Amino acid sequence: MKTCYLIHQSKWLLNSVWFVLVLFLFCSATSYSACNQLDHDSLLSFSLGLAPSSPLNWSSSTDCCSWEGIGCDDKGRVTFLWLPFRGLKGEISPSLMNLTHLSHLNLSFNRLRGPLPPKMFSSSVLLETLDLSNNLISGELLPLSQLSSLLKLVDLSSNQFQGLIPPKFFQLAGNLTTFNVSHNGFSGSIPSQVCADHSMSIRVLDFSFNDFSGEIPAGLGKCSKLQVFHAGFNGLSGPIPNDIYNAAALQEASVPVNHLSGPVGDDIIRLTNIEIIDFSSNELSGMIPRDIGKLSNLKKLFLHVNNLTGFLPTSLMNCTNLTSLNLRVNRLEGNLSTFNFSTLLKLRTIDLGNNNLKGSLPSSLYSCNSLVAIRLASNQLEGQIVPDILQLESLSFLSLSINKLTNITGAIKILMGCKNLGTLIISKNFMGEEMPDDDSLLSLDGFQNVQILGLGGSNLTGRVPTWLAKLKNLKILDISQNQITGSIPSWLGSLPNLFYLDMSKNSISGEFPVGLTKLPTLMSSEINTQVNNSYMEFPVFTMPTNASFQQYNKLYSLPPAIYLGNNNLSGEIPVEIGQLTLLHVLDLSFNDFSGNIPDQISQLTNLEKLDLSGNKLSGKIPTSFKGLHFLSSFSVAYNNLQGPIPSGGQFDTFSSSSFEGNPGLCGSILQRSCDTIATSPTESPSPGKEQSFNTYFVIAGFISGLLVGSVSGSRCATDKLIKFLCFEVKATNQIQLRLDQDKLDSHDWLTRLDRFEEAKKGR
Ligand SMILES: *[C@@H]1O[C@H](CO)[C@@H](O)[C@H](O)[C@H]1NC(C)=O
Ligand SMILES: *[C@@H]1O[C@H](CO)[C@@H](O)[C@H](O)[C@H]1NC(C)=O
Ligand SMILES: *[C@@H]1O[C@H](CO)[C@@H](O)[C@H](O)[C@H]1NC(C)=O
Ligand SMILES: *[C@@H]1O[C@H](CO)[C@@H](O)[C@H](O)[C@H]1NC(C)=O
Ligand SMILES: *[C@@H]1O[C@H](CO)[C@@H](O)[C@H](O)[C@H]1NC(C)=O
Ligand SMILES: *[C@@H]1O[C@H](CO)[C@@H](O)[C@H](O)[C@H]1NC(C)=O
Ligand SMILES: *[C@@H]1O[C@H](CO)[C@@H](O)[C@H](O)[C@H]1NC(C)=O
Ligand SMILES: *[C@@H]1O[C@H](CO)[C@@H](O)[C@H](O)[C@H]1NC(C)=O
Ligand SMILES: *[C@@H]1O[C@H](CO)[C@@H](O)[C@H](O)[C@H]1NC(C)=O
Ligand SMILES: *[C@@H]1O[C@H](CO)[C@@H](O)[C@H](O)[C@H]1NC(C)=O
Ligand SMILES: *[C@@H]1O[C@H](CO)[C@@H](O)[C@H](O)[C@H]1NC(C)=O
Ligand SMILES: *[C@@H]1O[C@H](CO)[C@@H](O)[C@H](O)[C@H]1NC(C)=O
Numbered sequence: 001m002k003t004c005y006l007i008h009q010s011k012w013l014l015n016s017v018w019f020v021l022v023l024f025l026f027c028s029a030t031s032y033s034a035c036n037q038l039d040h041d042s043l044l045s046f047s048l049g050l051a052p053s054s055p056l057n058w059s060s061s062t063d064c065c066s067w068e069g070i071g072c073d074d075k076g077r078v079t080f081l082w083l084p085f086r087g088l089k090g091e092i093s094p095s096l097m098n099l100t101h102l103s104h105l106n107l108s109f110n111r112l113r114g115p116l117p118p119k120m121f122s123s124s125v126l127l128e129t130l131d132l133s134n135n136l137i138s139g140e141l142l143p144l145s146q147l148s149s150l151l152k153l154v155d156l157s158s159n160q161f162q163g164l165i166p167p168k169f170f171q172l173a174g175n176l177t178t179f180n181v182s183h184n185g186f187s188g189s190i191p192s193q194v195c196a197d198h199s200m201s202i203r204v205l206d207f208s209f210n211d212f213s214g215e216i217p218a219g220l221g222k223c224s225k226l227q228v229f230h231a232g233f234n235g236l237s238g239p240i241p242n243d244i245y246n247a248a249a250l251q252e253a254s255v256p257v258n259h260l261s262g263p264v265g266d267d268i269i270r271l272t273n274i275e276i277i278d279f280s281s282n283e284l285s286g287m288i289p290r291d292i293g294k295l296s297n298l299k300k301l302f303l304h305v306n307n308l309t310g311f312l313p314t315s316l317m318n319c320t321n322l323t324s325l326n327l328r329v330n331r332l333e334g335n336l337s338t339f340n341f342s343t344l345l346k347l348r349t350i351d352l353g354n355n356n357l358k359g360s361l362p363s364s365l366y367s368c369n370s371l372v373a374i375r376l377a378s379n380q381l382e383g384q385i386v387p388d389i390l391q392l393e394s395l396s397f398l399s400l401s402i403n404k405l406t407n408i409t410g411a412i413k414i415l416m417g418c419k420n421l422g423t424l425i426i427s428k429n430f431m432g433e434e435m436p437d438d439d440s441l442l443s444l445d446g447f448q449n450v451q452i453l454g455l456g457g458s459n460l461t462g463r464v465p466t467w468l469a470k471l472k473n474l475k476i477l478d479i480s481q482n483q484i485t486g487s488i489p490s491w492l493g494s495l496p497n498l499f500y501l502d503m504s505k506n507s508i509s510g511e512f513p514v515g516l517t518k519l520p521t522l523m524s525s526e527i528n529t530q531v532n533n534s535y536m537e538f539p540v541f542t543m544p545t546n547a548s549f550q551q552y553n554k555l556y557s558l559p560p561a562i563y564l565g566n567n568n569l570s571g572e573i574p575v576e577i578g579q580l581t582l583l584h585v586l587d588l589s590f591n592d593f594s595g596n597i598p599d600q601i602s603q604l605t606n607l608e609k610l611d612l613s614g615n616k617l618s619g620k621i622p623t624s625f626k627g628l629h630f631l632s633s634f635s636v637a638y639n640n641l642q643g644p645i646p647s648g649g650q651f652d653t654f655s656s657s658s659f660e661g662n663p664g665l666c667g668s669i670l671q672r673s674c675d676t677i678a679t680s681p682t683e684s685p686s687p688g689k690e691q692s693f694n695t696y697f698v699i700a701g702f703i704s705g706l707l708v709g710s711v712s713g714s715r716c717a718t719d720k721l722i723k724f725l726c727f728e729v730k731a732t733n734q735i736q737l738r739l740d741q742d743k744l745d746s747h748d749w750l751t752r753l754d755r756f757e758e759a760k761k762g763r
Pocket of ligand 6: 296297318319320321
């Protein structure tokens with residue numbers, strides 16, 4: 001700017017020769033001069049140190065200042081080394097320490113590994129930017145005595161660092177604005193010197209996804225320019241220090257998934273610039289600060305999975321910029337219908353699930369016409385769903401399960417008008433009512449976008465409703481734990497997208513319809529791909545693979561399943577079942593199926609769970625079942641099977657309980673030799689139905705299942721989020737669902753954890 005002005009002045013004031021001279025000087029200052037020999041050699045050493053061979057094309061010219069990713073000052077000293085996403089592998093050579101004029105170093109998103117050269121931080125007194133994020137660098141940060149006083153940005157995130165953050169770091173880095181060490185294995189406490197008296201420059205601090213323990217250090221309030229503080233997914237404990245609320249510039253305060261306890265603190269209202277508060281998944285208690293409504297810039301308030309009591313503070317209605325409110329899994333109580341939501345016109349998602357809220361569905365919520373997702377599940381809400389809900393034209397996710405709502409016929413009629421509804425979970429309400437099934441519902445043509453429908457656990461009477469036949473987008477249907485009678489309609493098998501059907505624990509009779517063996521999504525992988533690509537309102541993120549983030553808005557990885565256990569189904573299992581080759585779970589337990597086990601089941605090569613227990617099946621266990629390589633849960637207990645139990649393959653992993661209650665079966669697993677004719681008649685009778693696999697909540701839990709899936713042990717150990725989810729598997733004893741890697745933003749991943757949270761709350 002200044003130079004241009006000078007040139008302009010020169011042109012105006014002076015003759016053209018003088019102008020050309022100025023211009024020449026200007027140009028020569030910005031063009032390179034030949035590079036310094038030491039820097040040249042240092043760079044070459046750096047390049048040579050990369051394994052197995054450097055992808056850099058540096059040797060082609062002697063002037064290192066013209067090399068890719070290199071910038072020099074006017075004296076030919078290297079100031080820039082900027083090679084992100086360059087596929088660099090190997091260790092960082094200590095020769096870099098000889099680049100004493102280096103001010104900007106960016107080697108992010110490569111595959112550099114090994115420890116940092118010992119004097120990484122102290123050699124260049126001119127260093128301003130150090131970005132080594134998203135590599136595989138390990139080892140500790142060594143204690144240091146000297147640091148560039150110009151250092152502004154340090155990003156070591158997403159590496160494999162361990163050990164302590166040298167306490168002196170922040171004292172020395174007086175001009176530091178951004179410090180990001182997230183996604184590493186750092187431990188010890190967060191240095192209390194972060195906001196040492198003379199380091200007022202800090203704006204961004206990210207300590208999240210490490211193993212930090214101890215308390216949030218006092219003194220953060222002194223960071224008068226601090227805008228972003230992230231320390232989630234660590235082992236922090238103790239209270240949220242009140243002092244942090246003195247950091248008046250703070251816009252994001254995010255410390256989810258720690259063990260922080262005590263109250264949120266009324267002083268939080270001093271954070272007048274705050275936009276995002278995420279204190280979720282801690283052990284906070286007390287009430288939500290009464291005057292929280294004074295935080296007029298608040299956009300996201302996440303206090304879910306804590307131990308908070310009291311009601312929603314009335315002042316919250318003054319937070320008119322609020323887009324996301326998540327208070328799920330607390331001990332909030334009070335009459336929700338008395339809260340006036342009508343001012344929250346920007347609200348997109350609200351989750352108040354798993355609390356003790358009473359009253360009816362708050363009618364003022366229906367004025368919040370930006371709403372996309374509502375979850376009020378697991379409260380004590382009563383009353384009926386009213387037509388005003390249709391004002392929420394964008395609504396795509398509605399979960400009201402486990403409440404005391406009544407009038408399911410009215411509810412279905414009204415909700416059929418919600419054109420964008422994709423997920424509807426209203427299980428465990430409407431106790432003992434009749435499943436709505438009149439012709440008027442058929443003609444409404446509703447639920448055209450519904451993919452997930454949960455109507456389980458309500459003791460509903462009646463038959464499988466005919467209007468389901470029109471739900472062409474339905475993928476997941478749960479009508480388990482009702483008192484549905486009649487037979488399984490054959491047309492279920494023609495729903496083009498259905499791949500997960502749970503009708504267990506009803507009184508359904510008749511045969512297994514052959515029509516159901518024609519479910520298109522379970523027959524060919526071609527169509528299945530189509531299902532996997534379909535849109536889901538809550539995005540699903542995968543872990544970085546090949547150094548790039550991928551985001552999926554897809555409903556995928558839920559295992560295709562048919563649960564028909566605990567009904568009165570009879571007749572033979574149709575041989576056509578072998579057509580459902582993509583099925584992962586087949587549960588026909590505790591029915592009256594008779595005849596032989598069809599050999600064709602062995603064509604279901606993706607099966608992970610096969611439960612045929614508690615029926616009247618006879619004949620042998622097909623030896624072809626040995627070919628079911630993914631089978632991890634298998635039972636034919638309590639039937640009239642005979643002959644040898646196949647051995648080999650997965651069959652060597654099942655216990656005797658998989659086979660008990662079949663007097664005619666023999667094999668070493670039952671300690672019953674096949675040589676002697678097995679005729680011991682006194683086996684215990686078939687156990688009660690309640691012993692069978694409890695599939696209820698599968699809908700509520702399935703989304704968590706999406707995440708937890710086949711998360712492997714090693715992955716559990718490396719990623720905090722996944723670790724958290726692995727814990728969930730243990731806590732819920734959920735069936736194993738498949739998903740290798742997943743990562744969701746804080747709103748979404750927690751919407752997938754109902755089941756875990758219920759377990760945590762001991763409900
Ligand atoms: C290496 O650099 C030289 C000179 O800049 C260029 O001509 C050549 O194409 C480059 N080679 C590769 C493989 O990029
Ligand atoms: C740094 O430069 C000096 C020469 O000035 C050289 O002796 C030394 O080996 C270099 N260090 C590294 C690590 O390359
Ligand atoms: C380093 O480069 C990456 C990729 O271009 C970029 O996203 C990042 O912001 C850079 N780091 C800094 C500190 O500018
Ligand atoms: C810190 O780095 C991580 C991973 O590279 C990134 O996701 C995160 O957004 C960064 N934190 C801040 C506050 O920018
Ligand atoms: C910050 O940088 C300036 C130069 O830009 C320097 O004079 C000053 O000493 C540094 N401050 C601290 C506290 O190191
Ligand atoms: C909402 O945010 C905007 C800026 O995003 C701000 O100007 C406005 O004051 C905020 N609303 C309230 C009620 O403070
Ligand atoms: C929640 O608070 C209650 C009583 O205040 C206490 O008994 C309980 O242990 C707390 N639960 C957790 C998980 O901190
Ligand atoms: C909301 O803000 C207005 C204006 O600042 C104030 O008069 C009112 O008391 C606030 N309401 C609540 C419930 O705090
Ligand atoms: C809710 O608040 C709005 C706007 O402040 C007001 O018009 C409406 O009367 C209130 N409703 C109730 C039920 O208090
Ligand atoms: C909730 O409040 C509404 C409106 O004040 C009232 O009609 C209703 O009876 C209350 N319900 C309960 C369970 O207290
Ligand atoms: C059920 O809801 C419908 C639709 O809102 C309504 O017409 C009907 O009267 C309700 N039935 C009962 C018993 O309240
Ligand atoms: C549902 O019906 C079963 C069988 O009639 C009964 O034992 C159970 O208590 C009922 N559940 C509820 C919540 O009413």
